[in-house]
Amino acid sequence: MSQATVRIPAPLRSFTGGAAEVAVEGDTVGEVLRSLSEIHSGLKQQILTDKDGVRDFVNIFVDNKNIRSLAGLESPVTEDAVIYIVPAVAGGGS
């Protein structure tokens, strides 16, 4: 299994005890995200749908590419890959 680093965006850090990065093992992005949600319960429903898709207000990137343009949650994860979770953020500092 590959070891990947998942970058947790600030809006989701309440689910990771404040951690900005979590190291997780998995051979696909889906495996990594599912094991991440086992470590930090509550994260899953913020990122994944019940039908095991990515929620529409979140994008997952592996190696700086959107998994939607790759193989979705089946996209392979190589050793030391960095996975970004990017949620929609509205704030403009008003």
Next chain:
Amino acid sequence: MTASGRRLQELKRAVPEVTAEEAFAQQQRGAVLIDVREPDEVAAGSPTGAQRIVRGFLELRIEDLVPELDKPLLVMCAGGARSLFACHDLQGLGYSNVCSVAGGFGAWGSQGLPIEVPRVLSDIERERYSRHVSIPEVGEAGQLTLLESKVLLVGAGGLGSPAGFYLAAAGVGTLGIVDDDVVDRSNLQRQILHTDRRIGTPKVESAVSTLSALNPAIELRSYALRLTSANVEEIFSGYDVVVDGSDNFPTRYLVNDACVKLGIPNVHGSIFRFEGQVSVFWPGYEKRRGPCYRCLFPEPPPPELAPSCAEAGVLGILPGVIGTLEAVEAIKILLGVGDPLVGRLLLYDALSQSFTELAVEPRPDCAWCCEGAVIEEYPDYELFCAVHGG
């Protein structure tokens, strides 16, 4: 005969000449007419649609303007002598289809061919924008473009403050500012357009007061209202770029939808605590098909995942970084220089002091911007966000 007279005789044999009427006809068919006279001569009038490059910079600048060596070029001076020398130099560079306009601008004028008085920088403008004029990618022409440009700032808050400051300073000729809020004491930690004394006054009023003090020559238009489906097109129409510094999802989606529909580039920035996102949503960008905001985020998140700055907090300097990056993108788009963040999402993390660039592609099935998408009317954004907000 003088030496220069002899040389002109030689050049007349080496360089084809056309009459002013013929030059006009060729220009209409796509030939590039280049006026090589000095700025003070050009200031009194120059052929309509002509390119103006002073003789001294002709060889250095022609390739940027006309990269194709076989493109038909017509060179004009005041009377037809300097243009012969200029044509000879262009031939030396490899341009194969070069003609000199016999009789020059004098003949053009006496034939009643169309003339325009090109806008040039005033002495005060030349001084104010001298550091722009010195940059080859901007120059006098670029600065004139900025002065003729119109940018709309959505929000005069954290992001709109630095963007407004820099765009006004850069000489963007018309700056519109939309905001329905009033200045609050808690804004002053980051919204540097406003001042302590202006607490309680409308933000657009405060912004106009600050920006007109910085650059009194630009036109500032204020819209003290909330953008809605009903007013968005009337407000956006005529602007070259929209800089989104709004603070809520209904406005984000409305800005996106109106920009896509009207073909206006949407410079996007958003902030959360120590992190920011910047991109340019512009499906109509000519160099590559970019995504719209809905391609990236088809739906807004539920409210518990989307706390506002008031709830979540934000480092006061963060909008300074992100709003400034938005201003850079706006200027690049207006000038047509560099590579805009179209199809690229830039993440900034102040804590690790790092930038990350992520590729974002258009969604083939995007409900708003995909080919064949029928844009009829804007949805009810409050409802859209509330429904998806669960």
